[in-house]
Amino acid sequence: MNEQERIVALRAELHRHNHNYYVLNQPTISDQDFDALLRELQDLEARHPELFDPNSPTQRVGSDLSNEFQTFRHTRPMLSLANTYNKEEVREYYNRVREGLQDEPFEICCELKFDGLSISLHYEDGRLVRALTRGDGEQGDDVTANVRTIRSIPLQLSPDGGWPREFEIRGEVLMPWTSFEALNREREAREEPLFANPRNAASGTLKSKQTSVVAERKLDAYLYYLLGDTLPADGHYENLQQARLWGFKVSDAMRKVRTLDEIYAFIDHWDTARRDLPVATDGIVLKVNSLRQQRALGMTAKSPRWAIAYKFQAEQQSTILREVTFQVGRTGAVTPVANMDPVQLSGTIVRRATLHNADFVAQLDLHLGDHVLVEKGGEIIPKIVAVDPAFVTSERGPRVEFIRRCPECGAELVRFEGEAAWYCPNDSHCPPQIKGRIEHFVSRRAMNIDTLGPETIDDYYNRGLVHDIADLYDLSVDQLNGAHGERQRSASKTIQAIADSRQVPFERVLFALGIRFVGEQMAKTLARAFKSMDALAAASLDDLLQVGGVGQAIAESVIRWFQDADNVFLLERLRAHGLQFQLSEEALAAQSDRLQGQSIVISGVFAHHSRDEYKALIEQHGGKNVGSISKKTSFILAGDNMGPAKLEKAQKLGIPILSEDQFLEMIQE
Numbered sequence: 001m002n003e004q005e006r007i008v009a010l011r012a013e014l015h016r017h018n019h020n021y022y023v024l025n026q027p028t029i030s031d032q033d034f035d036a037l038l039r040e041l042q043d044l045e046a047r048h049p050e051l052f053d054p055n056s057p058t059q060r061v062g063s064d065l066s067n068e069f070q071t072f073r074h075t076r077p078m079l080s081l082a083n084t085y086n087k088e089e090v091r092e093y094y095n096r097v098r099e100g101l102q103d104e105p106f107e108i109c110c111e112l113k114f115d116g117l118s119i120s121l122h123y124e125d126g127r128l129v130r131a132l133t134r135g136d137g138e139q140g141d142d143v144t145a146n147v148r149t150i151r152s153i154p155l156q157l158s159p160d161g162g163w164p165r166e167f168e169i170r171g172e173v174l175m176p177w178t179s180f181e182a183l184n185r186e187r188e189a190r191e192e193p194l195f196a197n198p199r200n201a202a203s204g205t206l207k208s209k210q211t212s213v214v215a216e217r218k219l220d221a222y223l224y225y226l227l228g229d230t231l232p233a234d235g236h237y238e239n240l241q242q243a244r245l246w247g248f249k250v251s252d253a254m255r256k257v258r259t260l261d262e263i264y265a266f267i268d269h270w271d272t273a274r275r276d277l278p279v280a281t282d283g284i285v286l287k288v289n290s291l292r293q294q295r296a297l298g299m300t301a302k303s304p305r306w307a308i309a310y311k312f313q314a315e316q317q318s319t320i321l322r323e324v325t326f327q328v329g330r331t332g333a334v335t336p337v338a339n340m341d342p343v344q345l346s347g348t349i350v351r352r353a354t355l356h357n358a359d360f361v362a363q364l365d366l367h368l369g370d371h372v373l374v375e376k377g378g379e380i381i382p383k384i385v386a387v388d389p390a391f392v393t394s395e396r397g398p399r400v401e402f403i404r405r406c407p408e409c410g411a412e413l414v415r416f417e418g419e420a421a422w423y424c425p426n427d428s429h430c431p432p433q434i435k436g437r438i439e440h441f442v443s444r445r446a447m448n449i450d451t452l453g454p455e456t457i458d459d460y461y462n463r464g465l466v467h468d469i470a471d472l473y474d475l476s477v478d479q480l481n482g483a484h485g486e487r488q489r490s491a492s493k494t495i496q497a498i499a500d501s502r503q504v505p506f507e508r509v510l511f512a513l514g515i516r517f518v519g520e521q522m523a524k525t526l527a528r529a530f531k532s533m534d535a536l537a538a539a540s541l542d543d544l545l546q547v548g549g550v551g552q553a554i555a556e557s558v559i560r561w562f563q564d565a566d567n568v569f570l571l572e573r574l575r576a577h578g579l580q581f582q583l584s585e586e587a588l589a590a591q592s593d594r595l596q597g598q599s600i601v602i603s604g605v606f607a608h609h610s611r612d613e614y615k616a617l618i619e620q621h622g623g624k625n626v627g628s629i630s631k632k633t634s635f636i637l638a639g640d641n642m643g644p645a646k647l648e649k650a651q652k653l654g655i656p657i658l659s660e661d662q663f664l665e666m667i668q669e
């Protein structure tokens with residue numbers, strides 16, 4: 001066997017092992033042996049770049065190169081399903097089908113409704129050629145490079161064949177519960193925002209610009225819809241059984257039935273059995289099995305008449321309420337939290353649930369020791385929905401009252417007009433507010449003092465080293481030594497990182513201050529409009545309202561912040577420490593209004609600057625970067641490989657297309 005033949009053989013063998021492991025869950029070799037084969041293939045491929053194949057098993061690990069998504073039109077639109085929430089509506093669907101088919105016998109295929117994001121895969125000659133997201137149903141993003149890293153999606157169908165030369169198969173990309181929980185644990189440790197549910201995590205991952213990120217995150221995919229001009233059978237169910245033989249992961253939880261009672265039994269069974277599944281499901285899908293009958297029934301404008309989704313009620317459990325505690329956040333808002341006997345809910349153990357605010361607590365009429373119904377919907381934070389009526393007795397524990405004073409500092413709580421939350425008004429002396437503000441100040445997108453995590457801040461605060469953000473700049477290596485087990489080296493690293501933060505540009509300093517409603521984007525807008533801290537501090541309500549994107553609430557919040565004497569003093573100390581209080585010379589010189597009022601779409605791959613740099617340039621010159629082409633688009637900044645769909649649309653609307661060089665020239669004039 002020469003090297004070329006060995007490459008072909010290794011690829012086939014590794015595809016087979018992937019299938020055994022990720023689709024059948026029945027590996028036939030050890031991980032070590034698998035890795036050895038993979039490494040052998042990698043070495044051979046490195047010696048034979050001319051034999052590169054994007055579908056090789058070595059490509060499943062992804063790369064760090066930024067990948068751009070082009071938009072493509074779906075060959076057949078990706079419709080959604082009409083939803084039903086009770087059996088009555090299921091019966092209506094069943095009767096509509098029966099009438100539509102004029103009493104001809106029919107079968108219904110019952111399936112699980114997977115809760116991820118839908119994907120369309122195109123195969124030609126047994127090879128994956130393109131993967132598109134649903135997009136708007138008419139056109140979707142080309143995520144082929146990312147999809148290649150999902151191990152359960154076959155890149156090369158098993159050679160035993162039987163598959164049509166060309167077909168499309170649709171399904172759901174999912175993040176299994178275990179991967180989801182591990183990912184959130186990691187993110188928590190790195191202080192990154194958590195994903196609310198596996199669907200968001202899967203969708204965020206599949207849209208990632210780096211295939212290596214997708215490869216790490218361990219996505220899975222179930223396929224549930226085969227389309228093409230030459231399919232093996234007239235039955236939807238039968239076609240999927242074939243697809244399984246070709247190498248696709250098709251759920252076992254599929255039943256062909258004829259009667260309503262059988263449908264109800266399927267629903268009842270999976271309503272509880274779904275708790276043991278490795279992935280999230282949110283309902284049942286019912287489909288008329290015969291493709292001929294599907295065609296006869298046709299579609300409405302939005303969804304097929306032959307299929308329907310039945311959505312499960314969110315899972316509920318009963319448990320006992322033991323205690324209500326109150327949490328104070330960075331803004332001073334006080335959130336009541338229920339502490340309960342642990343209970344198993346949708347795959348995780350739940351001990352705490354949010355009670356939102358005082359009104360919510362009052363509505364529930366909670367007493368300590370009550371049996372309460374806890375629910376977990378699509379989100380990971382569970383909530384109490386009611387006192388469990390099955391257990392209400394006349395002898396109840398003490399009624400849960402909302403507190404009047406801050407549990408952290410004792411200040412009397414206040415409520416602002418039109419808001420549900422109670423606030424601790426003692427923002428300058430209430431510990432969680434102080435610590436929360438410091439955490440925000442040092443965070444990556446603000447001052448980026450990355451050696452300081454919440455625990456370290458907590459420690460510095462408890463030892464009296466920092467009371468506000470300006471205190472950070474007075475810290476010395478000696479003071480930090482010994483703190484929280486820190487050694488000399490890490491102490492000096494921290495001091496250095498704090499010193500370095502004095503170079504952080506003005507717009508991020510502004511964001512770091514944590515002014516209510518002034519997020520990252522708003523801080524940029526304000527920095528560009530006023531150019532310095534002093535000018536912003538002196539701005540009137542009207543001045544602020546003149547700025548695009550600034551509304552009443554933001555303007556008032558800014559005015560209030562700069563009027564507060566504590567804040568004025570804080571700013572003077574920060575100024576004395578040398579923080580950037582105005583736009584840099586460079587930023588000022590680079591600014592112009594040359595692109596004022598223009599909406600600009602960026603597309604393609606660029607040679608001189610990154611996409612983000614171009615975005616920043618557009619903003620510096622007063623323009624707006626927008627995502628999609630419309631009549632209002634002023635021009636398109638196009639690099640190499642601009643998506644054909646975008647090109648077509650631009651030409652149709654007569655929108656000018658500028659090259660990188662033309663654009664740079666334009667802003668330098």
Ligand code: IVH
Nearest residue numbers: 079080081111112113114117118224285304
């Ligand atoms: S069939 C025309 N089957 O639910 C039929 N969809 O609103 C198209 N989904 O966008 C879909 N599990 O993302 C089908 N077993 C299943 C499904 C399923 C989940 C999703 C899919 C679709 C949405 C329908």
